[in-house]
Amino acid sequence: MDFSSKLLENAVNEMSQLPGIGKRTALRLVLHILKQPERQTEDLSNALMKLRNSVQFCKKCHNISDTELCEICSNPKRDASLVCVVEDIRDVMAIENTGQYRGLYHVLGGKISPIEGMGPQDLTISSLVHKVKQGEVKELILALSSTMEGDTTNFYIFKQLEGTGVKTSTIARGIAVGDELEYADEVTLGRSILNRVPFEGSFNNN
Amino acid sequence: MDFSSKLLENAVNEMSQLPGIGKRTALRLVLHILKQPERQTEDLSNALMKLRNSVQFCKKCHNISDTELCEICSNPKRDASLVCVVEDIRDVMAIENTGQYRGLYHVLGGKISPIEGMGPQDLTISSLVHKVKQGEVKELILALSSTMEGDTTNFYIFKQLEGTGVKTSTIARGIAVGDELEYADEVTLGRSILNRVPFEGSFNNN
Numbered sequence: 001m002d003f004s005s006k007l008l009e010n011a012v013n014e015m016s017q018l019p020g021i022g023k024r025t026a027l028r029l030v031l032h033i034l035k036q037p038e039r040q041t042e043d044l045s046n047a048l049m050k051l052r053n054s055v056q057f058c059k060k061c062h063n064i065s066d067t068e069l070c071e072i073c074s075n076p077k078r079d080a081s082l083v084c085v086v087e088d089i090r091d092v093m094a095i096e097n098t099g100q101y102r103g104l105y106h107v108l109g110g111k112i113s114p115i116e117g118m119g120p121q122d123l124t125i126s127s128l129v130h131k132v133k134q135g136e137v138k139e140l141i142l143a144l145s146s147t148m149e150g151d152t153t154n155f156y157i158f159k160q161l162e163g164t165g166v167k168t169s170t171i172a173r174g175i176a177v178g179d180e181l182e183y184a185d186e187v188t189l190g191r192s193i194l195n196r197v198p199f200e201g202s203f204n205n206n
Numbered sequence: 207m208d209f210s211s212k213l214l215e216n217a218v219n220e221m222s223q224l225p226g227i228g229k230r231t232a233l234r235l236v237l238h239i240l241k242q243p244e245r246q247t248e249d250l251s252n253a254l255m256k257l258r259n260s261v262q263f264c265k266k267c268h269n270i271s272d273t274e275l276c277e278i279c280s281n282p283k284r285d286a287s288l289v290c291v292v293e294d295i296r297d298v299m300a301i302e303n304t305g306q307y308r309g310l311y312h313v314l315g316g317k318i319s320p321i322e323g324m325g326p327q328d329l330t331i332s333s334l335v336h337k338v339k340q341g342e343v344k345e346l347i348l349a350l351s352s353t354m355e356g357d358t359t360n361f362y363i364f365k366q367l368e369g370t371g372v373k374t375s376t377i378a379r380g381i382a383v384g385d386e387l388e389y390a391d392e393v394t395l396g397r398s399i400l401n402r403v404p405f406e407g408s409f410n411n412n
Contacts, residue, residue, distance in 0.1 A: 004270055004298070004299075005270045007253075011254055019234070034270075041258040043220050047220040047221075058210075064210055
């Protein structure tokens with residue numbers, strides 16, 4: 001792309017560094033910004049810079065937080081003996097939205113993925129092991145996505161915790177509520193039959 | 207969405223002001239930014255602010271430019287008697303990419319669209335009329351998109367220029383090169399038959 005302005009070209013190039021945003025989309029976004037009041041560009045720039053410079057991670061669960069200890073970890077009504085291990089803040093938000101979970105979280109910051117160069121040392125696994133060894137945690141719920149990387153990470157954590165006596169579980173896999181059986185994939189349907197629950201028990205969470 | 211951090215929430219809210227970017231996409235983009243080196247966030251913020259604060263528009267064609275007169279308008283090899291009227295800089299870039307056009311441009315900055323609150327006074331139409339009345343322009347090519355708004359704008363410009371004696375044309379509409387007839391829409395196919403060109407003449411541009 002040949003731009004008539006270096007300033008425009010720079011802005012488009014920087015914008016197109018974002019994932020899923022190509023040069024054309026970046027140009028559309030930048031031209032939109034140019035049509036808006038200057039105030040909006042300032043707000044966007046400042047919000048990004050402030051976040052990048054002042055972002056903190058909760059020292060206990062490693063979630064993004066504005067304080068040293070996040071709201072969930074510092075809430076005395078939360079059950080500190082139950083810890084749910086997730087990949088990132090989006091999973092915390094998703095689980096919080098269900099309103100079904102009263103324990104704490106542990107944010108790994110990713111999954112073990114040799115292809116993306118993510119090893120166990122890039123995640124907060126050692127902090128998790130340390131937390132478990134201190135004895136407060138009774139049950140660990142592994143809630144990573146069920147991909148090759150997620151399974152690898154689950155297994156690695158499981159191995160690291162051997163001998164600590166902590167109870168480890170994973171979230172249930174099965175047919176989504178409201179889904180029709182005929183459209184479910186075989187693996188999910190197979191697992192949901194193997195891991196069937198007593199009929200009375202299936203209402204527990206509602 | 208409930209965020210664990212006000213800084214994160216602000217950044218996501220500002221990001222989701224951009225067109226086509228919802229809250230979820232904004233969160234994905236912001237979390238990506240957080241994982242990149244600080245330098246990258248600075249570069250993005252600075253590029254946007256610099257563009258917004260220092261952007262200039264060519265005083266002749268109103269295209270985005272770093273100088274008072276853009277590269278195209280100040281190029282003596284360009285034919286100043288031929289002016290192509292387009293909507294925005296993306297159209298200029300598209301036409302420049304063809305390598306077929308040696309005239310100048312006039313960037314309107316949009317189309318007449320009552321629904322979006324865009325009237326003739328929001329566009330650079332009066333500047334175009336002024337330019338034509340000064341006499342240097344011999345032919346005007348109207349290259350707006352062929353929508354209701356584009357047609358309205360074309361007609362408005364045509365009316366404004368009545369009596370100036372300038373030759374006005376629109377770009378040819380027809381079947382795209384490489385397209386198959388059976389998949390073309392009726393309006394386009396109809397126009398391409400009505401506006402057929404002599405067989406010898408069809409090679410002129412190659």
